[in-house]
Amino acid sequence: MENGKEMSSALRKLPGIDTLLQTETASRLIGPAGQQHLTGLARLVTDSIRDELTEAIKSGESLDEYSSENLLREAEYRLKEAWRQEERTSLQRVINASGVIIHTNLGRAPLSEEARNAAVDKASRYCNLEYNIDSGKRGKRGARAEHLLAEITGAEGALIVNNCAAACVLVLTALAKGGESIISRGELVEIGGDFRVPDVMEQSGTKLVEVGTTNKTKASDYERAITEETRLITRVHPSNYRIVGFTAKPTVRDLAEVAHRNGLLLYEDAGSGAITDMSEYGLADEPIIGNSIKAGADVVTFSGDKLIGGVQAGLIVGKGEVIARIRKNPLYRALRVSKLVYAILESTFESFRRGNAYSELPVLQMLSISKRDLKEKTVAFSHRLRKRIGENSQLIFEIGEGNSVVGGGSAPAVQPRTTLLALKHPRLSASEIASKLRHSKPAVICRVFDDRVALDLRTVLPDEQDLLINALAGLGA
Numbered sequence: 218m219e220n221g222k223e224m225s226s227a228l229r230k231l232p233g234i235d236t237l238l239q240t241e242t243a244s245r246l247i248g249p250a251g252q253q254h255l256t257g258l259a260r261l262v263t264d265s266i267r268d269e270l271t272e273a274i275k276s277g278e279s280l281d282e283y284s285s286e287n288l289l290r291e292a293e294y295r296l297k298e299a300w301r302q303e304e305r306t307s308l309q310r311v312i313n314a315s316g317v318i319i320h321t322n323l324g325r326a327p328l329s330e331e332a333r334n335a336a337v338d339k340a341s342r343y344c345n346l347e348y349n350i351d352s353g354k355r356g357k358r359g360a361r362a363e364h365l366l367a368e369i370t371g372a373e374g375a376l377i378v379n380n381c382a383a384a385c386v387l388v389l390t391a392l393a394k395g396g397e398s399i400i401s402r403g404e405l406v407e408i409g410g411d412f413r414v415p416d417v418m419e420q421s422g423t424k425l426v427e428v429g430t431t432n433k434t435k436a437s438d439y440e441r442a443i444t445e446e447t448r449l450i451t452r453v454h455p456s457n458y459r460i461v462g463f464t465a466k467p468t469v470r471d472l473a474e475v476a477h478r479n480g481l482l483l484y485e486d487a488g489s490g491a492i493t494d495m496s497e498y499g500l501a502d503e504p505i506i507g508n509s510i511k512a513g514a515d516v517v518t519f520s521g522d523k524l525i526g527g528v529q530a531g532l533i534v535g536k537g538e539v540i541a542r543i544r545k546n547p548l549y550r551a552l553r554v555s556k557l558v559y560a561i562l563e564s565t566f567e568s569f570r571r572g573n574a575y576s577e578l579p580v581l582q583m584l585s586i587s588k589r590d591l592k593e594k595t596v597a598f599s600h601r602l603r604k605r606i607g608e609n610s611q612l613i614f615e616i617g618e619g620n621s622v623v624g625g626g627s628a629p630a631v632q633p634r635t636t637l638l639a640l641k642h643p644r645l646s647a648s649e650i651a652s653k654l655r656h657s658k659p660a661v662i663c664r665v666f667d668d669r670v671a672l673d674l675r676t677v678l679p680d681e682q683d684l685l686i687n688a689l690a691g692l693g694a
């Protein structure tokens with residue numbers, strides 16, 4: 218039983234959970250993690266070391282080199298790492314140096330300073346969410362945000378729900394459940410991982426009637442498909458997808474005429490939704506919400522956190538009586554948004570109403586910054602970086618050209634020209650640099666190509682430049 222004796226003497230050196238919990242490492246973690254959770258982590262750590270020692274003995278290894286002290290140190294290290302790893306999965310700010318403006322994985326639109334303050338100052342305590350200050354009685358939830366939304370889109374009414382997917386389900390359910398909805402074959406698209414137009418229609422209880430072909434659909438195709446059961450003509454902006462070449466589709470005005478001539482409603486899911494004409498920035502084929510309303514669409518839906526530059530929300534605008542019908546559907550209660558969302562949207566819509574959206578909302582600033590300004594900004598940044606890391610640093614960086622990406626399922630064919638800062642390091646591969654940057658605080662997200670790391674300052678907010686310089690300096694001499 219030589220082996221058994223060895224085992225018990227080595228395992229006796231293993232620190233107990235109590236010893237581990239009395240270390241300085243553990244006492245620092247007890248505040249954030251809490252006694253009970255930290256005890257659980259300590260148990261996992263000591264169990265894992267015990268299992269490894271047992272395995273080592275079984276395979277005949279000598280355990281003489283292990284002392285109680287170094288086993289305790291190892292346990293402390295693992296405890297700290299276990300907590301760090303857990304912390305990394307928790308929500309945290311990141312610096313987006315990828316150049317993808319509406320980056321869905323990074324939370325889409327960054328908020329304007331005013332919108333951020335509105336959430337904290339106006340809505341994070343008690344607020345008049347459903348309370349009329351003048352009368353002291355119950356008020357209408359979201360009234361101001363809806364009013365502003367209707368105003369900036371020229372619509373009679375507006376309604377706000379959790380996201381654009383929810384808006385689609387709600388509109389289709391309220392207006393077309395139990396009936397038929399006509400849609401072009403060119404618009405049966407998938408947007409993002411889980412939003413598929415045919416599935417959304419099925420979920421909403423409306424029968425999908427396909428017309429036309431993938432590349433060409435005419436107004437008369439819709440008209441021919443109308444039956445007693447038809448409720449809605451539906452048009453979906455194929456946000457992240459383009460059919461080019463031999464193509465045709467009717468205008469919103471044509472479709473509205475067909476719908477109204479037959480006593481039907483026209484619904485457009487515009488997706489990103491531009492409030493103003495964005496063709497100057499390459500976004501010529503994003504539907505402009507106000508134009509769709511003017512052309513006769515009865516209801517239009519779009520996202521609150523794509524080109525609007527606000528927060529996750531589904532924005533519904535349209536004719537007053539149609540919006541009222543949608544609001545009455547019981548599903549609305551399940552899809553409504555919180556006071557924080559209303560506060561952010563009020564602020565965002567006000568930027569549009571003041572005519573300052575392009576100077577106040579980060580998404581629109583990023584889209585509209587000129588090539589020259591971006592280059593100047595990047596050059597100035599590179600000078601500051603050089604000053605910080607010194608002439609002898611091994612970090613090599615140079616300014617080059619490339620493309621940014623709009624992202625968020627908007628304008629897939631548009632890639633604004635941009636200035637890039639390319640990084641290299643003699644001892645680190647590009648993916649090692651990228652990993653180090655991801656693990657700095659705050660995490661920096663960049664792009665890697667041609668074994669180079671590229672930083673695109675277009676998507677780095679002005680007050681993040683110092684943090685980015687710190688992260689780059691941390692790559693080591």
Ligand SMILES: *Cc1c(COP(=O)(O)O)cnc(C)c1O
Nearest residue numbers: 380381382454456487488489520
């Ligand atoms: C992005 C998009 C959606 C989904 O919007 P979410 O706000 O992410 O739910 C729906 N329809 C279209 C056309 C879109 O572009």
